[in-house]
Amino acid sequence: MSLRNNSLKATLKTNINYSAYLHFLRLSMCATKLRNDSAGEATPLSQLDRLDRAILKQLQQDASISNVALAAKVKLSAPACLRRVERLKEMGLIRATVALLDPKALGAGMLVVIGVVLDRSTPETFAAFEKAAQKVSGCMECHVVTGEFDYFMLVRTRDSESFNRLHAEQLLYLPGVRQIRSFMVLKEILSTTKFPF
Secondary structure: OOHHHHHHHHHHHHHOOHHHHHHHHHHHHHHHHHHHHHOOOOOOHHHOOHHHHHHHHHHHHOOOOOHHHHHHHHOOOHHHHHHHHHHHHHOOOOOOOOOOOOOOOOOOOEEEEEEEEEOOOOHHHHHHHHHHHOOOOOEEEEEEOOOOOOEEEEEEEOOHHHHHHHHHHOHHHOOOEEEEEEEEOOOOOOOOOOOOO
16 A cells, blocks of 8 residues: 555544544445456456356245255256355355344344444444444344444344333443434335345
């Protein structure tokens, strides 16, 4: 990295909020990736043919499907299908094979989106918050964001009473927090783990 970029990075770290600094780093990485792509480097997605995409589509619908059944659906021999699945795993496109549980059946039907603003924009404050946020009961996701909030958290809980208890016992004690705003989800229009092709 050039001296100019190092100096810009140092200025950003000291003069703007840390989440904006992280956003800057992401944009820099995206710009680098775009330059690499335009130079002719193949991306994992561009290496997929019609059969790879069909396999991934089927596995996203039902990852418990047997290799024989999967091969029949995508019109491949079982050994060829298995080789492709293994290759997709090696490429990092299949991160894990998991069971998707029904939150309502497990007594966690309420989804709450939580916006968090930290009182200080320092790497230490952000690190302390991120470590603590991972231990919040029912926290499904936590993201650094741009805009008026520093983070958005997605929390699942039973009902408003259990959320109030969670708020009083855990959220209020998260380190470095200046403000928390909670948004109760009234209706989930779209919630999917399927990557669109």
